[in-house]
Structures are given as structure tokens and as C-alpha cells.
Amino acid sequence: MTAPPPNLVIVLSGLLVILIVASGVGYGLQRKLSPDGTNAVIENLNDRIRAWWVMVVLMGLALIGGKTGVTLLFAFCSFAALREFITLINTRRADHWALAAAFFIVLPVQYYLIWIDWYGLYSIFIPVYAFLLMPIIAALRGDTDRFLVRIAEVQWALMICVFCVSHVPALLSLDIADYQGRNVLLIAFLVIVVQASDVLQYVWGKLLGRTKIAPRLSPSKTVEGLIGGALSAMAVGAGLSWITPFTPLQAALLSFVIVVMGFFGGLVMSAIKRDRGVKDWGHLIAGHGGFIDRLDSVIFSAPIFFHLVRYGWSAT
Template sequence: MPDWITQLSLPMPLQWGLGGVVVILIIATLTIALLAHRKPEKNWTELKLRVRTWWWIVAFFSLALLGNKTLAMLVFGLVSFLALKEFLTLSSTREADHVVLFWAYLTIPLQYYWIHITWYGMFIIFIPVYVYLFLPMRMVLIGETKGFLRAASSLQWAVMLTVFCISHLPALLILPETVGKGDIGTGAMLLFFVVALTQSNDVAQYLWGKSTGRRKVAPKVSPNKTLGGLLGGAATTTLIAWLIGPYLTPMSPLHCALAGLLIGITGFIGDIVISAVKRDIGVKDSGSLLPGHGGILDRLDSLTYTAPLFFHFVRYLYF
């Protein structure tokens, strides 16, 4: 039987996790349909679009969990490509640097190839060392110095966030394989854990901020972010991690709680960092790729921080 078919037999905790997400989406879909029927005078379009987009996101994400390693790399490689394209569309790239953009996009297949062949050493230094040094050098050879510093730093920062940071998500899939402690099922559960916790943290921070938030954390960057939202969201995420972590990860309950706290705090930081980028550019949403959500960066903002930090947290402790 082909490997990709045998890999469709997911660990039971992961089956329950995905099943729970599907149930939540079904409830949300039926609730919005009921509200629209009872109160047709209100505009429910945005909520409908958000839930519909979540169905597509969950289906797309499931491909990385249900398929083989190659399919997972293709899925996340496409995510990095779309995110990098969106970032570069927003940022200040010079016309003279269009040739250099080819090399920036080339980092995507190379970065995911290192993950695919489980070459951890190259995966972890390729972008922070080689790409960071190469891109400015290639820009210098063009001979245009006006706006060089802003253009170079924007390009480096774009590749760092959208390729290097996001690539830590599929790296979780092969993490057990790199050290011979577990299989792709273990990695898939780690991947589900960090993504589910990050998205839950976003929701919890929003709800806590709306109900108890008074003191603004960074009013000039993101006026809706409050201290109550940060603390309440981090506490909720910590509790959820403590409850479900022992079933989805090899971590102890204490380490699961610490991972939840890490995700809660750094998810907030990732959110406001991307908000600062959008504020600097002067846009509310990073794009319109995801109806009801905005751009792909609006959905990945928290993961740009939680993914690499959780990866190294669990790798240091257990792999």
C-alpha cells in the first residue's frame, strides 16, 4: 500500500481535534443561518463570509495533516508564496529591485526542500545567514543607492516573516523524524496543537478585550488591543493547552501550560507587529484574498511568532 494512504490513518487525538473543529464550524454555520432567518433586516454578509472562509482554511490545512510529507511542503510553500507576494505588494520595493525579487521567491522552494530532506542545520541558518547576506549584496550590484536601506530591510523582513517563520509549521511534521523519536503522526499533532492554540488565542483575546478590556496596550498601533484581552487570552490559552496538550503532544501538563502561555503572549506580539507594518504602510487589511478576513497576513500574523518559538520550545525539551 502506498505510504500516503497509510498516513491517512491519523492518531485518535488528532481525529477528535479535527472533528471538534468541524463541529464548531457546523454550529457557527447553522447559527448564522438561523440569525439571518430571524433578523433578515440585519446584514450578516461579513459573518457568512468569515465562516465560509474558515471552511476553506480548515480544508486546506487538513491537506497538510492528511497527506504525505511532500504534499505538506507544497501546501505550506504555497502559503509562504502568497504571504510573501502580499507583503511585497504592500512594502516599498524599488523598480530597480525587481530582479532581486526573483531570488527572494527562490528562497521558498529551497527552504521547504531543506525541511523535506530533514536537513535541520541548513533549514535553520539558510535564511537568517545566507539569504540575509545575499539579498543586499545582489541589490548593491544593481548600482542604485537611493532608498537602499529601506528596500533591503523590507525585503529581508518579508522573507523572514513569510518564509522562515511560517516554514516552522511544516518543520513540526518532520521534527520527530529528524531525531528518531516518533513519526509523522506525532508531528501532525504538534502542528495541530500550535495552530489550534494560536487561533483560539486570537478569539479569546478578542472576547476578553470586548468584555473586560479598558487599558490599551499599544493604542497607536492597534487601538482595540487591551491589557484585559492580552491577560485573559493568555490565561485561556494556557488552560486549553494544559487540558488538551497531554493528548496531542509528548509534553507533560506543566510544559503544555508553559507552551500555552508562550503561544498566548507571543501570538499577541505577532498580531501587533503585523498591525504596525500595516499602519506604517497605511492600510487596514493586508489584502482581500480571504473574504471576511482580509489578506493572508491578517490570518498568519500571530503564527509568524508562535510557530518558530513553539518549534524550538518543544524541540529543546523533547527532541
């Protein structure tokens, strides 16, 4: 393990300061508005801040741990997300072996390929090989009831929870001129822009939100929230350009793409939740629902961000 890049230390220290301020504000609000723990908004806010602490600490440790740490962390996120996804779909007894293969073969192989930097295989492993392998395993069991629905759901689960998520650690394999050894900062950039956009959309939506975008899907999403959140997340992205290989303008434009993909990712995942009749994907993180509830924006933006950076900046 080599020493983490100095900029990473600065970024993590900055996040710690933000969290300490947030915890202080949360504590103050609780003392003032919810001394007996009855104000649901304040309690939820404090639950979220506590979960943020855990996320930032884990993320920080993984980034300091370098490639192995980041790969393991996101492999675990994929595992937890897949567990939530499969819980909600229509699996049958006959899918048992296909599901076991998804968890114990496809997921580890995908992350192993990421870890050894085999771009040619990890970028098609799930879309091609798993796509062909999984229905074969399911077909061998002979149960044809709702066959197409079942195999489509398992493929979707793998694409969302494993393939897309694995593009975050894949950022480490990019070979960018004059940026060697600092790729973990690309991950920090992506994650900070996505999460800032989520929080800022929420804040702008609460302050100015009037026009609902998809009232049936996600009543809290408003045009004003989206525009305010996108503009401020672009400002955050531009302000972080010093940790990236991008100019401030490029960083702002990439942030725009990340925000838009993240926004629509949230919308798509809400549609799936509505379809399955649940409010949250799981209960693992207090105040945040499940893993997928936290990851949905990253899931949709990570592969696009990866390919944009790869084609625009990487030598390989």
C-alpha cells in the same frame, strides 16, 4: 502515505463539530438580526465562519496528506504572504532580480530544505545566505537610491513570510521519543492554540475589555481581552495535551508562550500596516483581510514553539 494518526481524526472531527455549531449560530443570528444582510457585525461573523471552513478543510487535507501535504500548504502560504508583503514595500526597478530570487529561489529552497529535514541549513539559510545574497544582487544593478531601506525591507519580508512560517512544517522533522508518526498533531496543537487565542481574546475583549494596550496601533486589543484570552487558550492547550508529548502543565505553559508571542506578533504586524497606511494586508480571504492578517500570530510563535520543543523533547 501512511494512515493519519487516530488522534488526528478525533481532533478534526471535533473541529468539524465546532464549525457546524458556529455555522448554525451564525445562520440563526442572521435570520434574527440581519435578515436583509445589513448588520455589518453579523455579516462579518458569517464571512469569518465561511473562511474558517475553508481553512479547516485545507488544513485537515494537508495534515492527512502528511509531510508533503503540510510542506506544500505552508509553502503556498509563504508565497501568498510574501506577495502581500512585497506589494506594500518600496521596491524599485533595480530590485527586480532580487525579488525574483526571493520568490523563485529562496522560497522553494527553504521549503525543500525543510522537506529533506536539513536542520543545519534551513535554520540559517535565510538569516545568513539570503541575507548576504540579496544585497549583492541588488548592488549589481547599480541603483543606490534608498539602498539600505530597500534591502532591509526585502530581508524582513523573507524572514517574516518565509523563514518564520516554514517553522510550522519543520515541526514534522522533530524526533520525539514515543511520538513517532504523530508530529502532525504538534502542528494541529500550535494552530488550534493560536487561533483559539485570537478568537477568545476577541470575545473576552468584547465582553470585558476596558483598558486599551496600544490604542494607536490596535484599538481592539485590551488588557482584559489579553488576560482572558491567554487564560482560556492555556486551558484549551492543557485540554489538548493528550494529542501532544507534553503533560497538561507543560502544554499550558507552551500555550502561554504561543499566546504571548502571537499577541506581540499581531502588534508588530499592525505597526507595519500603520506605517504603510493600510488596514489589511490584502483581500484574499473574505472577512479576514489578507493571508498575513491570518498568519501574523503563527508567524511570531512558530519559531519559538519549534525551538522550545526541539530543545525540550526532541532527540535530534
